[in-house]
Amino acid sequence: MAATAPLTTSDIRRLFLEYQAGSGHAVLERAELVPRNDPTTLFTGSGMQPLLPYLLGADHPSGDRLADSQTCLRSQDMEEVGDNRHTTFFEMLGNWSLGAYFKEEQIPALWHFLTHVAGLDPERIFVSVFDGDPDRDIPRDDDSADIWERLFLAAGVSADRVDLRTEEHGNAVGNQGARIAFYGDKNWWSRGGSPDATPIGDPCGPDTEVFYFFPDVKHDTAYGAFTHQNSDGGQFLEIGNSVFMEYQRKQEGFIKLPRHQVDFGGGLERIAAAAIDSPDVFRTSLLWPLVARLEELAGTSYEAHQTELRIIADHARGAIFLANDGVRPSNKQQGYVMRRLLRRAMRFAHGLGVEKNFLGTLVPVVVSMYGDAYPELAARQQEIETSLSKEERSFRRTLAKGLRELRRFSAEGQLGGQAFFTLSDTYGFPVELSHEEAVSQALDVSPAWRDEFDLLMAQQRERSQKTATLGVK
Ligand code: GLY
Numbered sequence: 001m002a003a004t005a006p007l008t009t010s011d012i013r014r015l016f017l018e019y020q021a022g023s024g025h026a027v028l029e030r031a032e033l034v035p036r037n038d039p040t041t042l043f044t045g046s047g048m049q050p051l052l053p054y055l056l057g058a059d060h061p062s063g064d065r066l067a068d069s070q071t072c073l074r075s076q077d078m079e080e081v082g083d084n085r086h087t088t089f090f091e092m093l094g095n096w097s098l099g100a101y102f103k104e105e106q107i108p109a110l111w112h113f114l115t116h117v118a119g120l121d122p123e124r125i126f127v128s129v130f131d132g133d134p135d136r137d138i139p140r141d142d143d144s145a146d147i148w149e150r151l152f153l154a155a156g157v158s159a160d161r162v163d164l165r166t167e168e169h170g171n172a173v174g175n176q177g178a179r180i181a182f183y184g185d186k187n188w189w190s191r192g193g194s195p196d197a198t199p200i201g202d203p204c205g206p207d208t209e210v211f212y213f214f215p216d217v218k219h220d221t222a223y224g225a226f227t228h229q230n231s232d233g234g235q236f237l238e239i240g241n242s243v244f245m246e247y248q249r250k251q252e253g254f255i256k257l258p259r260h261q262v263d264f265g266g267g268l269e270r271i272a273a274a275a276i277d278s279p280d281v282f283r284t285s286l287l288w289p290l291v292a293r294l295e296e297l298a299g300t301s302y303e304a305h306q307t308e309l310r311i312i313a314d315h316a317r318g319a320i321f322l323a324n325d326g327v328r329p330s331n332k333q334q335g336y337v338m339r340r341l342l343r344r345a346m347r348f349a350h351g352l353g354v355e356k357n358f359l360g361t362l363v364p365v366v367v368s369m370y371g372d373a374y375p376e377l378a379a380r381q382q383e384i385e386t387s388l389s390k391e392e393r394s395f396r397r398t399l400a401k402g403l404r405e406l407r408r409f410s411a412e413g414q415l416g417g418q419a420f421f422t423l424s425d426t427y428g429f430p431v432e433l434s435h436e437e438a439v440s441q442a443l444d445v446s447p448a449w450r451d452e453f454d455l456l457m458a459q460q461r462e463r464s465q466k467t468a469t470l471g472v473k
Helices: 009-022 049-055 075-080 103-117 142-154 167-173 268-275 288-298 306-324 333-351 359-370 381-411 417-427 431-440 449-470
Strands: 065-073 089-098 125-130 161-165 180-183 203-213 236-244 247-250 253-256 261-267
Touching: 009 065, 009 089, 009 103, 009 268, 049 065, 049 089, 049 261, 065 306, 075 333, 075 431, 089 103, 089 268, 089 306, 103 125, 103 142, 103 203, 103 236, 103 261, 125 142, 142 180, 142 203, 161 167, 167 180, 236 268, 261 268, 288 306, 288 333, 288 359, 306 333, 306 359, 306 381, 333 359, 333 381, 333 431, 359 381, 381 417, 381 431, 417 431, 417 449
Parallel strands: 125 180, 161 180
Antiparallel strands: 065 089, 089 261, 125 203, 203 236, 203 247, 236 261, 247 253
16 A cells, blocks of 8 residues: 655645534634734734633624634744744644533534544653642642543553642652643633733633653753653654633633633644654744755755754845735844844854855745645745845845944943943844844943843833934935
8 A cells, every 4th residue: 555645844744724614613714923903912822812802701703613823923032933833823723612512512622633633652652630629719620630530541551649839849740650640830821821921811721741752862851851742852742632611810810601612733843744754843844945045045954954944035035024924124123023034133143154145035935835825925925036136135234334333342342231222223233133143252241231222222212212302314
C-alpha cells in the first residue's frame, strides 16, 4: 500500500474547520490582527478576543456553536522567538460553545479530532486539569479528569493521575509517567493568566490542557530535575487547551456566568508539528518554505544558524500579515511593533551576511503558503512588498553605522539612556533592539538605562509639541 503523505498545516486547518462544521459549528472568518473597536489592546492575541461580548452573555448572530482559525500576534513574545516553539504570529484553531455543550461533549470531540483526524498517537498525548482553588470556592475539576481517563483507557493507554499543584513542584518531582496531571493556577485561563491576574470584567475559568510528548528530545535539566506536562525542558509541547468559561471576574471576586461555555484554542502550527512528529514548529509547512528561502539567501543551513533563521522567518511572516491587515511601519502603536519586527529581522539577516534587500522577496513565499486560506494576501501582494521594501531601504542606510556607533559608545563607557536615545533618534534603532544587541555582546549597560531613555523621549516630545504650538516649522 502506498504511504500516505503527512498532513500539511493547511490540511489540518481545513480538516479542523470541516470537523467542527460537521458537528453544527458555524465557521467564522478570522478577525483582523488589529482589533476593531477595542482600544485596550494593540493586537488580536487569542481566538476568544473577538468573541468577548458573546462569552459575557450576548447572543451571537451565527448561533451557539462557533469555530474558526484565528490569526494572532503576540508582540510580548518577540524576544522569546528563536527556540523550537515560540512565534509572534500564529493561528489558533478555535471552537466555542456558548451554552450549547460542555465538557462531556467537548473533550471526547477534541480527542477524536486529535487521534482520528490529525492522526496523533494516543500514547503520546498527556493532559493537565485544574486542581481547584478552595480560597475562592472553585472546585477541583475531577469531571474532566474522569472523561480523559475513560478516553485513554478505551484507547488502551494508561491513565494515571498525579497532583503537581505548581510548575516548581512538578520540576522537583516530575509527573512519574502520569497521564493526567493536576495543577493550580497553571490550569486557570484568562487573558491575564492566573486568577489574580485576571482582568476585572473578563470571562475566565479552569482549563484542561493537551500536550504532545517527544521521547527522543533530551529533557533539559536547566528546567528542573524531572519532566512533567508543564515543564519547559523540551519533551512536552502544549498543543491546545479547553477553557470552561463559567466565571467572570468582578471587583468583588469571581461570579458564575449564566451559561456553561467552552473555549477551545489549539495552536495550529503546534498540532501540525505533532502530526509530522517534530518538536520544531519551524519544520511545519507554513514556516519551513520561509526558512528554506532564507537558507538560500544567507548561503547557510538551518542546522548552522537555527536561532537567527527562526527569528527572521517568524518576524517576516508576522510583518507580512500586519501589512495585509493595513498596518504600516511607524513610530507608534501597531506600526512600531511592525517596525521592530522588520528591523530585528534585518539586524539578524545582517549578522548572517545578507547584504542585499531581501524582505520583499519573502512576500511571494508567504502568499503561496497561505493562498488557499487567505486569498486577500495575493490581492495585496504588491502593496505589502512595497511597504516592506521601503522600510528595508530606509533602515539599511543606517544599520551598519548604528551598530558601529553602539560599539563606539560602549568603548567610551557604560551604555545609558543617552546612547540608546541617539541610536533611536539618529539611526532608527528601536530601543529594544539596541538593548538586546548590547546584552548579546555582553556590553556594560547602566541599570537606569530605561528610565533615562524614557525621560529623553518625553523631553523630545515636549520640545516638538512646543514647536508645533508656536507654529515653528
Ligand atoms: N483557549 C484560550 C486560548 O488559549 O486562547
